[in-house]
Amino acid sequence: MSSADSTAQVQFPTLTRLNAALSPDVDASLIAEEWLSAFSSAIKRQNSAIVTDFFTEDGFWRDVLALTSDFRTIHGAQGLKALFEARLSIVNPDNFVLSKDPQRAPSLQTPIPDLAWIQFCFTFATKVGKCSGIGRLVPTSTGDWKAYTMFSCLDALKDYPEKAGCIRDLSAHRELWSERRDHERNFVEKDPAVLICGAGHTGLEIAARLKALGVQSLVIDKNKRVGDNWRLRYETLKTHDTVWYNQTPYMNFPSTWPMFSPCIKLGNFLESYAELLELNVWTSALLQKADYDDSTKIWQVTVKHGDQERKLSVRHLIFAVGFGGGQPKMPVIPNQSSFKGGVMHSSEFKSAKSYKGKKVLVVGACNSGHDIAQTLYENGADVTMYQRSSTCVITSKAIVKMLEGLYNELFPTDLADRLNASLPNAFLHRLNQIIGPHTAKTIDRPIIDGLAKTNFKTNFGPNDHGLFALFHGRGGGYYFDTGCSQLIIDGHVKVKNGSQIQAFTEQGIKFEDGSQIDADAVVFATGFGDVRNSITPICGSKIREKLHTIWGLNEEGELNSVWRSSGQEGLWFALGNLAMSRFYSSALAMQIKMIEEKIFPPVY
Incomplete structure (x- = not known):
């Protein structure tokens, strides 16, 4: 089934279709709390009737790593039943708590005429991490409320929290900061775990996420300066999305920043972002060769950095080179x-x-x-x-x-x-x-x-x-x-x-x-080619043959092979606008961290 077919199957859970009436005195908080409490109890008991009791027949569950260790959208009673039967004992979801702060509290919403649902936010835990969720309950003909859409997301790893905020680096380093940074950036004693090709917003945000999780990465870019991928485009270019949509992890744009960012200004910001977050970046650097050893699960890579050639052994190779690999x-x-x-x-x-x-x-x-x-x-x-x-x-x-x-x-x-x-x-x-x-x-x-x-x-x-x-x-x-x-x-x-x-x-x-x-x-102005073709001269045709389609939606409506498994172990593709990169860079970084620490649950 194509993504277009899955869209065609979607029928809005309207009041008319559900033969439901909406009471004028709906208590959204009470309904959401009762539903979540009963659902949590059913999860613990692994109740076989969990789907019919809590979901509409055509309900959805979209998951980002929390339950499936992947990006999945499960649709319909049969799919949901299979999901719970396969995953509850593996991920052990528990400690479901309804969020009650004003911005997350349950609320009755009417997104379009004749469609009403109660939207609520919640948190829960799994064996490996802290998770959040968002549900939407619709009324039924019996007066019960059932879930039409559920969303779950792995937000943080239990034993490996991000080194940010209250748990930032508290060390009082005695060596000179500039010398320490040169040492880190040049990887004198130890190769990085991750090599990221492309120092645009996507590559930098992945590096920032990995650093917060304690995973060493190196970002390389063919341009002379970080941000040149924006500076060197046509000079009148501005972002088409708003500043709030384009915020970057750990460092927001200044409050005086314009609504739409001029390309040169954005390039300068990204250069500052890399410097202030102490990301390891080599500019004027090209990945010339990458060979994967299936037995050691190591990439042997050759990077030309200026006039020098450097050979590195890395466990993960990420291509963050934009649509078509810039070709x-x-x-x-x-x-x-x-x-x-x-x-x-x-x-x-x-x-x-x-x-x-x-x-x-x-x-x-x-x-x-x-x-x-x-x-x-x-x-x-x-x-x-x-x-x-x-x-x-x-x-x-x-x-x-x-x-x-x-x-x-x-x-x-x-x-x-x-x-x-x-x-x-x-x-x-x-x-x-x-x-x-x-x-x-x-x-x-x-x-x-x-x-x-x-x-x-x-x-x-x-x-x-x-x-x-x-x-x-x-x-x-x-x-x-x-x-x-x-x-x-x-x-x-x-x-x-x-x-x-x-x-x-x-x-x-x-x-x-x-x-x-x-x-x-x-x-x-005819766009760019298939990003897989851009890596063939580097990784070889055998690796190219293993790769799944990059971009486009699969039959579940999820993006193909972006921010997730590409078909080749240790090889990742990351692309998207600033908002997409901000959100999914965290998901990719956590996947890599779980692999590094050998705690990644099997993929569903």
Whole structure:
């Protein structure tokens, strides 16, 4: 079953469908406390009727490491029954406690008309760690309340707490700090346990999480400075998500930080992040070779660091190199050598200042394509955007509105992350079939209606499941509008679509419908390739053959092989936006720590 099929199976637990009535005097706290207490008792007894007694027939349980030692979404009574039968004796969940502080206390919510549930937060423990959970109870025709969605997450390891806050490093080191840091960074006496390729936000956050757990790691990056992966992109780039959504572990952005981060400013912040958190980073460093020994479970790696070559023995190898491993995906178009203008991928585009008065064709109509087209127009270029397929468009105003309920100045980021992760993706995508069109008809109506009057084609994602389905499925296909849509509406940025590219000509590009666009330059905003292909020259074809699909959703609606097992022991892939990396970097670090300490429960 595909992720699209699982989404299609989702039916909202509406009052009408459940034949339930909602009492005007619902005591959410009492109902949640009684349910959790009874559920906890049933867990201890391993009651065979636990599913039918406590869950709707089509209930969900999403788990991040707490029960399954993996990322799993179990759907339906049969799957839940199998989960409990297989795992209760292994993980021994106990000490369930309802959270009662104001931000976590049970509350009656109505997310859409005719749908009501009681949302509650709780904590519990397993053999290896401290966990948290979020449940949603819906009323039934009998007057009972049953769980429709449950979420569980491993938050901390019992015997290996993070060295942060009250249990930070209390040592009064006698040696010079600068000498100690040089010694640590250079791994003079002992190789790191983990080698992380990529010093972007993801690689740095993993290193920070590992350090807090006492696992030594080394981050390497081909660029000269930490943060160059942001600094060296097109100079007008800003984050499309809000500052509260993009916070980093252990060190928040200053309270004066702008809502949307300019790329150079963000690069500088990441450089400071690495320095202040004392992360071990080698810049101007390339991983040249990595060989895995199945008998010792060790990677023998060769790193070129500046002019020197260093051989290391590490137990874990993490690729945090972004979508496609940073390898541009360029379409092969006949007669490119005959074109007299310049051709580049969007990853090579830095500035529009030299294009004043020139004709530029931008191939691709998602975030990068729009941003580049906009800055080209603002610098006096004559711009045409070639749209290969329709685009999901949502304005930055709508994004702020969408995120502000969880990610804002006052709400705890760790709780926001868990609430954000607590609904199964299949349910979220189904919900977006309502939210997407509603947003288009309200907040985004001027833009969507304006684009409809042009030849620019829009959509609401695959099966109208919204931009999250596009992000989870292909990591693209959408545009967070920061101004270019209005330029298209006003005719300042022209749009070409409806016909495939046929070939380059001396003056530009010819299309299959016989039309031609003359250009002085063509910029391909066409994304990046398969990250697995980028590591083949390093790890070899045999390792490549073992790897599962990277990214995209599996039949349960979970991301394939990201932040979890890749198919090759000791090899991990980590990628995502700042929010995703903040949350899942903790999960990856705990998996590695459990493996290192030999306490990782078997994966379900």
